[in-house]
Amino acid sequence: MVQQLIFVLLAGFAGFIAFRKYRSIYRNIMMGKPSDVSSDGGKRWQNVFLVAFGQKKMFTNIIPAIFHLFIYVAFMFTQIELLEIIVDGLFGSHRFFSHFLGGFYTFLISTIEVLSLLALVATFVFLYRRNLLKVPRLVKPELNGWPRLDANLILIGELLLVTGIFCMNGADTVLQSVQPEKYHDTGNFALSSVFGPAFFGSFSEGTLVVLERFGWWLHLTVVLGFIVYLPFSKHLHIFLAFPNVYFNREEPRGRMENMPEIMNEVKSMLGLMDASTESNGGELPEFGAKDVMDLSRKNILNAYTCTECGRCTAVCPANLTGKKLSPRKIMMDIRDRADEIGRNLESGDAKYISASAKENAGKLTAANYDDGKSLFDYVSREEIHACTTCNACVEACPVMIDPLEPILKLRRYEILSESAGPAEWVPMFTAMENGGCVWQIPAEREAWRNEMMS
Amino acid sequence: MQIPTMAEAAAAGTEVEILFWVGCAGSFDARAQRITRAFSTILTKAGVSFAILGNEEMCTGDPARRAGNEFVFQMLALQNINTLNTYGVKKVVTACPHCFNTLKNEYPVLGGSYEVIHHTQFINELLASGRLKIEGGAYKGKKITYHDSCYLGRVNGEYEAPRNIIRTLDADLSELKRSRAGGLCCGAGGAQMFKEDEPGNKRINLERAEEILENGSAVVVANCPFCITMLTDGLKAKDKQDDVMVLDISEMIIGTV
Known part of the structure; x- marks a missing residue:
């Protein structure tokens, strides 16, 4: 009874904290501009199935793909056991499912045990790759501090979880022969039927009961801890990968988003107005993105989905040659800035209301928010200027994050709204505007053919 | 070798199979001009009737757009589309993948839809159909x-x-x-x-x-x-x-x- 009460209180508390945090992440994503996702539902579901569920893009990098698959499949299957833990926790039952599933239950838990062992191996491999082997993409400067600790904490959590499972099953196996009336026969589990007696066989009954409960509670608290911890960590991809892949922009990769206001303005300048052209009367809004609210919801969802694996940065030609740009850092910056704005919005502090909106003395919202900062306080000019738009980062991401689009939106803001940007681009723009060519060249465009024909 | 401009072809009343989009590099850069000449020669040898826009061609706008300058991009793109549509161009071949991408993927949204082919694809087709023999x-x-x-x-x-x-x-x-x-x-x-x-x-x-x-x-x-x-x-x-x-x-x- 006491255990059931603790269970309900603990789960309820964790659920409450998690709900609040997940809700604020949802609000942060919705700060962005709506993205058009109406097209091509078939392709979208195909991506969810192949890329998110099927891990298709992971397999360009075979070693981490296999170990990641161990953890992924183990995670999926362990949910069944988690479900049983919830039922047992609520009703005070013991291994509730075993009464209904019989031999299949033995098979199921055995499968979970084998997968847990594989996940354990994978966890050690990942700790090794990150901390001892120091795989280059896992030790880049943008991971210094919290991101590195975050990554290791999750791996340690994984170790605890597997420990819990084996402790619970191992002790249970031994108890089944000692107290068969309380610990009913569940058949022989693949691993704990062997190592349970070997490890715990000599323990007293009291110790075994405690060990079994310890394993059970450890499993539960790690899972609850995970649920609460996830939204504070880089690990949200386990949920967000699915919607992220679904909301991927299904247009040709080489098509930058059109800017209809500018198109119409230029059309009217050039006298190319047609019936469909809407003039906005010379009143032009700010262009491009200077902050998270100017990005699309999809861009922000991308940022929260990023698990900081760095496959993008590992193939970025700018990063490879020592430039400051790291596509991963761009995504981390967008997320961190969104978090910052979110926290300030939650504070409701009137000092974050923009000066122009203050007279109306309204409430603080994302629309009137101004803390005197922007995304440019996170992403430097040098970074966005280094991009070659080669799309290697876009190609590399296993969960279809597009770091290029926000970079180009920042460039648009810099050039169109600030009239800033690299000085060397100015002559190029001038040449294009005046002579229709990227270079300032006095010669005729068809000179080569006149030579060739003469 | 005859390389007419679209204006010249239109004046002479000749229909051309393709428009060869030369691009800034292909037109002005000494090294890239060699590619332009080589591809023109290949087209001629394969018996493909083609024309260029010549002085009516402008940069597609790709570098301006990717630098962030949508105004300059739109100015060039809309003028190019106007020119291409005036001549009723249907098929464009270019030896520059940046021109190729912008013409193929970005112009349709602005009102310019053509069949756009990169010269490596076109040469490959010519070889497959036997029009070009090497x-x-x-x-x-x-x-x-x-x-x-x-x-x-x-x-x-x-x-x-x-x-x-x-x-x-x-x-x-x-x-x-x-x-x-x-x-x-x-x-x-x-x-x-x-x-x-x-x-x-x-x-x-x-x-x-x-x-x-x-x-x-x-x-x-x-x-x-x-x-x-x-x-x-x-x-x-x-x-x-x-x-x-x-x-x-x-x-x-x-x-x-």
Whole structure:
């Protein structure tokens, strides 16, 4: 009874904290501009199935793909056991499912045990790759501090979880022969039927009961801890990968988003107005993105989905040659800035209301928010200027994050709204505007053919 | 050789099969002009009737758009579309993957829809249909490597057409370490061609040149005038410009048609 009460209180508390945090992440994503996702539902579901569920893009990098698959499949299957833990926790039952599933239950838990062992191996491999082997993409400067600790904490959590499972099953196996009336026969589990007696066989009954409960509670608290911890960590991809892949922009990769206001303005300048052209009367809004609210919801969802694996940065030609740009850092910056704005919005502090909106003395919202900062306080000019738009980062991401689009939106803001940007681009723009060519060249465009024909 | 402009063809009342979009590099850059001439010669030998826009052609706007300058992009794009639509152009072939991408993917949204083909794809079609015949031999068994441009490869998914041409020449195609979807950029895209590099350890074209030298081929074939400039400069910086030839696909086959 006491255990059931603790269970309900603990789960309820964790659920409450998690709900609040997940809700604020949802609000942060919705700060962005709506993205058009109406097209091509078939392709979208195909991506969810192949890329998110099927891990298709992971397999360009075979070693981490296999170990990641161990953890992924183990995670999926362990949910069944988690479900049983919830039922047992609520009703005070013991291994509730075993009464209904019989031999299949033995098979199921055995499968979970084998997968847990594989996940354990994978966890050690990942700790090794990150901390001892120091795989280059896992030790880049943008991971210094919290991101590195975050990554290791999750791996340690994984170790605890597997420990819990084996402790619970191992002790249970031994108890089944000692107290068969309380610990009913569940058949022989693949691993704990062997190592349970070997490890715990000599323990007293009291110790075994405690060990079994310890394993059970450890499993539960790690899972609850995970649920609460996830939204504070880089690990949200386990949920967000699915919607992220679904909301991927299904247009040709080489098509930058059109800017209809500018198109119409230029059309009217050039006298190319047609019936469909809407003039906005010379009143032009700010262009491009200077902050998270100017990005699309999809861009922000991308940022929260990023698990900081760095496959993008590992193939970025700018990063490879020592430039400051790291596509991963761009995504981390967008997320961190969104978090910052979110926290300030939650504070409701009137000092974050923009000066122009203050007279109306309204409430603080994302629309009137101004803390005197922007995304440019996170992403430097040098970074966005280094991009070659080669799309290697876009190609590399296993969960279809597009770091290029926000970079180009920042460039648009810099050039169109600030009239800033690299000085060397100015002559190029001038040449294009005046002579229709990227270079300032006095010669005729068809000179080569006149030579060739003469 | 006759290379009419669209205006001249229209005045003479001749229908042309394709518009050859030459691009800024192909029109003005001395090195890229050689590619323009080579491709014009190939078209003529294959009996393809074609015309150029000549002085009516403008930059597609790609570098301006990727630098962030949508105004300049729209100005050029809308004027180009106006010109193309005036001549009723249906099929465009270009030897520049940046022009190719912008014409193919970005102009339709602005009111300019054409069948846009990259010259490596077009040459491949000419070979397949038998309109263009090449004598193997010159490159038979020679170790040749190929550099995927970002805008033909990763961005538009065309990896096979250029490789198919190289194979048709009986050359021994030896892939670079980073190729196809994993190909390494030459460093020119996103308007980098028109500015100095941001601070770093080395230039991107040098990184690629080192990879080419490691491959050990005497010829590296590319499909983009900007890649060709970048790779040539990279090899020069390594003082290997005499050891490795940087060629466009059209230049590679020009001697064999």
